[in-house]
Amino acid sequence: MYQELDKVLSQPVRLIIVSTLMKVRSADFNYLKEVTNTTQGNLSHQLKKLKEAGYIEIEKKFVNNYPKTICRITSQGKKAFADYVEKMKTYLNLENP
Amino acid sequence: MENLTAHESLEIITSAIQKTKENIKEQSFFYLFWGWLTVSAALIQYALISFTAFQANYLPWVILMPIGVIVSVIYGKKHGKQRGYETYLDMFLKYLWIVIGFSFFLIVFISIVLQVNTTIFILFLAGVGTLVSGMAMKFKPLIAGGILFFAFTIVSLYVSAQTGLLILSLAILTGYLIPAYLLKKS
Numbered sequence: 018m019y020q021e022l023d024k025v026l027s028q029p030v031r032l033i034i035v036s037t038l039m040k041v042r043s044a045d046f047n048y049l050k051e052v053t054n055t056t057q058g059n060l061s062h063q064l065k066k067l068k069e070a071g072y073i074e075i076e077k078k079f080v081n082n083y084p085k086t087i088c089r090i091t092s093q094g095k096k097a098f099a100d101y102v103e104k105m106k107t108y109l110n111l112e113n114p
Numbered sequence: 115m116e117n118l119t120a121h122e123s124l125e126i127i128t129s130a131i132q133k134t135k136e137n138i139k140e141q142s143f144f145y146l147f148w149g150w151l152t153v154s155a156a157l158i159q160y161a162l163i164s165f166t167a168f169q170a171n172y173l174p175w176v177i178l179m180p181i182g183v184i185v186s187v188i189y190g191k192k193h194g195k196q197r198g199y200e201t202y203l204d205m206f207l208k209y210l211w212i213v214i215g216f217s218f219f220l221i222v223f224i225s226i227v228l229q230v231n232t233t234i235f236i237l238f239l240a241g242v243g244t245l246v247s248g249m250a251m252k253f254k255p256l257i258a259g260g261i262l263f264f265a266f267t268i269v270s271l272y273v274s275a276q277t278g279l280l281i282l283s284l285a286i287l288t289g290y291l292i293p294a295y296l297l298k299k300s
Contacts, residue, residue, distance in 0.1 A: 027118050029126055036130035041199045044134075048198025052133050080195065102127070108120035 145294035233278035
């Protein structure tokens with residue numbers, strides 16, 4: 018029986034963002050744009066969705082008069098990611114008995 | 115809404131995690147920079163004691179160490195901006211050396227007040243920093259370097275303060291700079 022999937026994480030760009038942030042302490046907007054290979058507009062939109070879900074925190078600051086967006090995963094985000102991976106494992110076991 | 119299959123999800127997670135690599139090689143700049151800076155300070159002070167009557171022979175440290183702090187801060191900021199992310203290991207090593215660096219200044223002050231040979235404590239602190247860094251990075255040459263520092267700490271107990279400066283230079287060359295060059299090549 019398939020369990021209800023986390024709709025926030027079952028979207029490629031958002032899953033890449035959260036997977037990346039699981040490994041690092043913080044990542045900036047440009048780096049996330051590079052790893053997700055998406056547009057600036059789409060990345061902004063997906064970051065906003067993740068922030069609304071409480072999975073990431075976004076810090077905006079100015080470095081040498083340039084705006085810099087730094088993202089970090091929250092404990093809620095870590096838990097959601099761990100749950101998501103557990104469900105994926107269950108799915109794979111069901112697919113490969 | 116695009117829903118992913120379990121296989122696609124795991125592929126995305128694996129690929130994203132592999133893209134963000136822990137690159138310990140990038141740390142080598144700090145080790146090389148501080149290694150040569152401290153060797154310079156120690157040898158200049160040794161030369162001042164040995165060949166001149168200059169009283170304030172500790173001046174190389176007073177001048178070079180603050181320069182080192184400024185350069186490290188600027189390099190760290192610039193480099194972090196270029197890379198776009200900070201790993202937990204980066205953060206740990208940064209805080210470790212900030213605390214060790216602050217401890218150096220404190221230990222110099224303490225040894226002046228107690229009128230004991232500063233070199234012994236500098237070697238000991240450098241040993242702690244180098245050994246912990248090596249263990250955290252899982253980089254054997256730095257682990258060996260840290261252990262060497264402790265050995266040189268014992269040696270420095272039995273020599274004069276002046277010879278201690280040569281011991282310190284030798285310790286940094288073998289325990290710090292050689293591992294740093296190996297790290298750069300790794």
